[in-house]
Amino acid sequence: MEIRTDDLHAMLGGTEILHGIDFTAGDRSLVGVIGPNGSGKSTLLKCIYRVLKPSEGAVFVDGQPLSEYRVRDSAKKIAVLAQHNFYNFEFTVQDVVLMGRAPHKRALERDSAADFKIVHEAMERVGVASLRDRLFSTLSGGEQQRVLLARALAQQTPCLILDEPTNHLDIKYQLELLDLVRSLDRTVIAAIHDLNIAAMYCDTIFVMQSGHIVAAGAPRDVLTRSLIRSVYEVDADVFTDSDGLLRVLFYPQSLV
Numbered sequence: 001m002e003i004r005t006d007d008l009h010a011m012l013g014g015t016e017i018l019h020g021i022d023f024t025a026g027d028r029s030l031v032g033v034i035g036p037n038g039s040g041k042s043t044l045l046k047c048i049y050r051v052l053k054p055s056e057g058a059v060f061v062d063g064q065p066l067s068e069y070r071v072r073d074s075a076k077k078i079a080v081l082a083q084h085n086f087y088n089f090e091f092t093v094q095d096v097v098l099m100g101r102a103p104h105k106r107a108l109e110r111d112s113a114a115d116f117k118i119v120h121e122a123m124e125r126v127g128v129a130s131l132r133d134r135l136f137s138t139l140s141g142g143e144q145q146r147v148l149l150a151r152a153l154a155q156q157t158p159c160l161i162l163d164e165p166t167n168h169l170d171i172k173y174q175l176e177l178l179d180l181v182r183s184l185d186r187t188v189i190a191a192i193h194d195l196n197i198a199a200m201y202c203d204t205i206f207v208m209q210s211g212h213i214v215a216a217g218a219p220r221d222v223l224t225r226s227l228i229r230s231v232y233e234v235d236a237d238v239f240t241d242s243d244g245l246l247r248v249l250f251y252p253q254s255l256v
């Protein structure tokens with residue numbers, strides 16, 4: 001599934017935050033959105049997952065304006081692992097993952113054996129099946145993050161949006177999450193802070209700065225020393241290691 005935005009503008013609190021974003025995530029590609037704090041990554045993703053209405057421009061899903069989809073139908077297309085999920089209620093892990101099945105059901109329709117199978121598989125896939133009966137609110141931040149990924153997987157959508165998905169995860173689970181996401185064969189759009197993770201896993205990277213896209217392309221073409229300097233205001237070396245992986249090495253500001 002292809003996601004595209006055309007001249008997307010968005011306002012928050014009376015201020016324009018996105019100033020005309022042209023963005024494309026090709027079918028089954030893993031697209032990273034990077035940029036400094038406050039550059040507009042989450043705001044762009046929110047327009048795509050429909051929490052925020054653009055003030056101008058539009059989001060297209062396989063060429064059709066997202067605004068023309070019923071909310072329920074777009075929830076069958078796009079699942080989200082958002083940055084801040086505040087759960088004050090007492091649901092078990094399994095209940096939380098079952099919520100991913102909601103767009104596929106009619107109001108008050110009971111969960112079927114097929115739903116439980118999908119939910120179980122999703123929990124197995126992200127390694128939280130053993131937490132099934134635990135209360136979500138009692139889990140660690142990283143465990144909660146994985147449960148929310150399981151919920152998004154259980155939604156069985158062709159597109160997945162991940163807003164800083166590795167937040168709270170230790171390095172093993174960061175790599176596992178990205179490996180898993182890579183293997184899904186779905187369109188994935190992820191806001192990513194870690195430039196090495198973005199370099200290793202993304203097909204395409206869009207770089208945001210002050211509500212604009214300032215660069216886009218393959219990691220090797222985008223993640224240059226000069227771009228990192230101009231966007232993040234830090235010094236870095238970018239090189240290909242002996243395994244052929246693109247690596248970014250940062251220097252403490254005090255040492256340069």
Ligand SMILES: Nc1ncnc2c1ncn2[C@@H]1O[C@H](COP(=O)(O)OP(=O)(O)OP(=O)(O)O)[C@@H](O)[C@H]1O
Pocket residue numbers: 012013014015017035036037038039040041042043044
């Ligand atoms: N409700 C709001 N009212 C006014 N400004 C807002 C509001 N929400 C967000 N902003 C501003 O919009 C800008 C973009 O925020 P956004 O969360 O999209 O950035 P981000 O790139 O995802 O940042 P981060 O890396 O810190 O998560 C920021 O300057 C933020 O302060």
